Amino acid sequence: MTYTPTQVTFTQSIFHLTSDVQFVRVSEEALYIVTSQTPFHPVSHIWPDHPADRGTLTVGEHIYTVENCLVGAINLVEHQLLVGKEIPIKRDEPGWVFVVVHQIRAEEKAVKVGDAVSLTVDDAYQKQLSRGHSAGHLAYLALNKVLAAGYWRKDADRKDPHGHNDFNSYAQVTSFVTEDRCLDTYRLGKTLRKRGLNSADMLENLTKIEEQINVQLESWLTLGSKIEITRQGDNLTDSRYWQCDLQEGKKAIIPCGGTHCDSLERFKEIQVKLVQRDNEHIEMHTHITH
Structure with missing residues (x-):
């Protein structure tokens, strides 16, 4: 066989x-x-x-x-x-x-x-997950951008698609997509502080950071940009990439095997809520209105 x-x-x-x-x-x-x-x-x-x-x-x-x-x-x-x-x-x-x-x-x-x-x-359910997953990508790119504006004292080796220090990649512990939602958990540990993150300042200003993320997301959604998934083949294990032009100098290209919506026009609003769980862990709750 x-x-x-x-x-x-x-x-x-x-x-x-x-x-x-x-x-x-x-x-x-x-x-x-x-x-x-x-x-x-x-x-x-x-x-x-x-x-x-x-x-x-x-x-x-x-x-x-x-x-x-x-x-x-x-x-x-x-x-x-x-x-x-x-x-x-x-x-x-x-x-x-x-x-x-x-x-x-x-x-x-x-x-x-x-x-x-x-x-x-079930296409309705898949579309809910697709919106949740794409919104999670947008939220972490916005988070990285906000933190790059004043919460790093060193230039990190790892960058996100827009050239910002990749807090998401360094700190993410888990990420879970659900219907029109995404929940990311981050650890602000000793290693991250050594890399140059001012985690104490970040925790002190969490509400302000949340507000700045939401302003950035609102701005990006006005672009109405297409979201594309490119693939290197049709097999399950062939690499796939999420792509969206957010007018940040470089198109955002993110390796991702999930399903996604096809445009920023699928979102009426994306709202982020940052929650501190303890001295080292925060959660980013991303909620969607469509």
Whole structure:
């Protein structure tokens, strides 16, 4: 049996397609189904910031709810499918292919290899996540810009797409996208202070920084710029990049495997709230009105 990497279409706003099943793994709890193509975005096993898409898988007259959508890897020698945290290797490892795994309830012989199945994504839910993810990118770029104006005493080696010290990259602990929202947690630790961040000043002026971020976001939204996702190929593990021209001298280009909206015009308003959790941790809550 020959297995191929899953080709994904979620960057092209394709919400429905028909594809052949190339692998089925049966467990007591679920059926894990791998197709040659899919419109579903899976949750990453490495950086699970963007939830799995919702939707259905149809075989003949039987419609099944896709309960989860995960990243999988097939060992081409042992014909074994590993899912999520079971995956022991990095992408492009010889002898393996990375695939999208659709999880449905375990039903004996419900789906078998070679079946043609119809895959339909809940487009309204995906669009909510897409807005949340794009807003998260915009919010962190605005945060970086505000902090670059007076909260660093050293020039950092790591820069963001606009050339500002990349606070987001240095300090981000977690990021979680939900419907029309994004939550980022940052750690203002000793290492970051050594790199030159005036974290005490930052915490003292958190309300002012929040206000400046929101002013910047309001200004960017008036541009109505397009948001584009470029990709180096159609396979799940091919690199993808979020791009948007915010008139900051350089177009913002960010490596990202998530789904995104196609324009700043999809937002009526993006509002950020900064919350201090303790002496070393803050949260950035990004909320969207559309």
